[in-house]
Amino acid sequence: MHIPDGYLGPATCGVFYAVMVPIWAVASKIVKKTLQAKQVPLLAIGAAFSFVIMMFNVPIPGGTTGHAVGGVLVAILVGPWAACIAITVALIVQALLFGDGGITAIGANCFNMGVVLPFVGYYVYRAISHNSSIVSNRRVIAAGIAGYIGINIAALLAGIEFGLQPIVHHTASGQALYCPYGFNIAVPAMAGEHVLVFGWVEAIVTALVVKYLAKQSPELLREVA
Amino acid sequence: MKIINKLWIGLGILIVLSPLGLIIPEHCKAGSAWGEWGVDEMKELVGYIPLGLEKLASLWNAPIPDYAFKGWEEKGLVHVSFAYVISAIVGITLTVAVVLLLGKLLSRKDV
Numbered sequence: 487m488h489i490p491d492g493y494l495g496p497a498t499c500g501v502f503y504a505v506m507v508p509i510w511a512v513a514s515k516i517v518k519k520t521l522q523a524k525q526v527p528l529l530a531i532g533a534a535f536s537f538v539i540m541m542f543n544v545p546i547p548g549g550t551t552g553h554a555v556g557g558v559l560v561a562i563l564v565g566p567w568a569a570c571i572a573i574t575v576a577l578i579v580q581a582l583l584f585g586d587g588g589i590t591a592i593g594a595n596c597f598n599m600g601v602v603l604p605f606v607g608y609y610v611y612r613a614i615s616h617n618s619s620i621v622s623n624r625r626v627i628a629a630g631i632a633g634y635i636g637i638n639i640a641a642l643l644a645g646i647e648f649g650l651q652p653i654v655h656h657t658a659s660g661q662a663l664y665c666p667y668g669f670n671i672a673v674p675a676m677a678g679e680h681v682l683v684f685g686w687v688e689a690i691v692t693a694l695v696v697k698y699l700a701k702q703s704p705e706l707l708r709e710v711a
Numbered sequence: 712m713k714i715i716n717k718l719w720i721g722l723g724i725l726i727v728l729s730p731l732g733l734i735i736p737e738h739c740k741a742g743s744a745w746g747e748w749g750v751d752e753m754k755e756l757v758g759y760i761p762l763g764l765e766k767l768a769s770l771w772n773a774p775i776p777d778y779a780f781k782g783w784e785e786k787g788l789v790h791v792s793f794a795y796v797i798s799a800i801v802g803i804t805l806t807v808a809v810v811l812l813l814g815k816l817l818s819r820k821d822v
Contacts (some may be wrong), residue, residue, distance in 0.1 A: 491768055531715070546739075552744055586773075589770060667746075
């Protein structure tokens with residue numbers, strides 16, 4: 487889901503940078519009010535976890551690869567705004583140091599994986615776990631479903647961003663200037679592979695870690711704003 | 712042991728295991744992620760390289776492109792895996808340092 491340089495046209499890249507700047511500003515402001523100093527190491531571990539889990543490429547044999555993002559788990563532990571900051575840092579390091587995700591697409595990638603994914607996942611988790619006990623199995627299932635839905639909505643959005651390109655940017659003769667695949671291919675490809683494979687990886691990873699924490703350290707699963 | 716230390720250890724284990732994310736896809740003959748093809752692959756897929764894509768694709772020269780060391784591509788799986796682990800350590804160290812710094816600046820100390 488790391489959109490590289492050259493796949494999104496300047497207009498799309500610009501829009502997502504323009505959307506992300508105020509989101510980063512609000513996230514900083516909210517985190518400043520809510521994040522406790524003792525939560526900072528957990529936030530750093532969350533960012534590191536997201537970074538490394540994205541390196542575990544999972545294959546569709548003979549086809550493409552993909553990976554979990556771990557962002558829903560981070561949101562469950564530190565809240566979606568702090569998760570946004572943690573995932574943003576991981577994504578920017580991946581783009582700058584490793585060329586994983588484009589420089590021009592940092593805005594779009596941070597919006598998909600650093601905003602939509604943790605926020606959708608966080609609120610799904612909250613809605614399903616509702617008033618259940620911290621150590622209940624309902625929370626483990628809620629975490630799994632939240633991971634699955636969070637990454638799938640993010641992948642769908644990435645598919646829409648890809649698919650928009652040939653419509654917005656093409657030469658007079660109709661050749662695409664950036665991503666050459668329209669909605670009819672990009673959306674089913676991105677959404678389909680996550681619904682079928684990578685969404686389950688995110689679901690399992692999120693649920694397993696929540697189960698482990700419920701046993702080892704349930705205080706980490708207290709509701710965060 | 713404090714939970715936070717257990718989590719750091721877990722992270723270390725994931726870093727050591729990270730080459731599985733390289734080896735297993737290769738074993739299954741899986742290609743690039745969808746929408747993350749290089750220009751050569753793109754030409755094979757659609758028959759041409761979109762002009763804008765060609766221009767922007769080389770915009771940024773990452774120091775450790777694709778978590779691999781330049782010139783090590785042909786050295787075999789052990790070398791490539793080693794480079795992958797070193798990449799993970801470098802990337803995660805930097806990520807953790809930046810988040811700790813941001814956390815120090817942003818968190819509240821009164822609680």
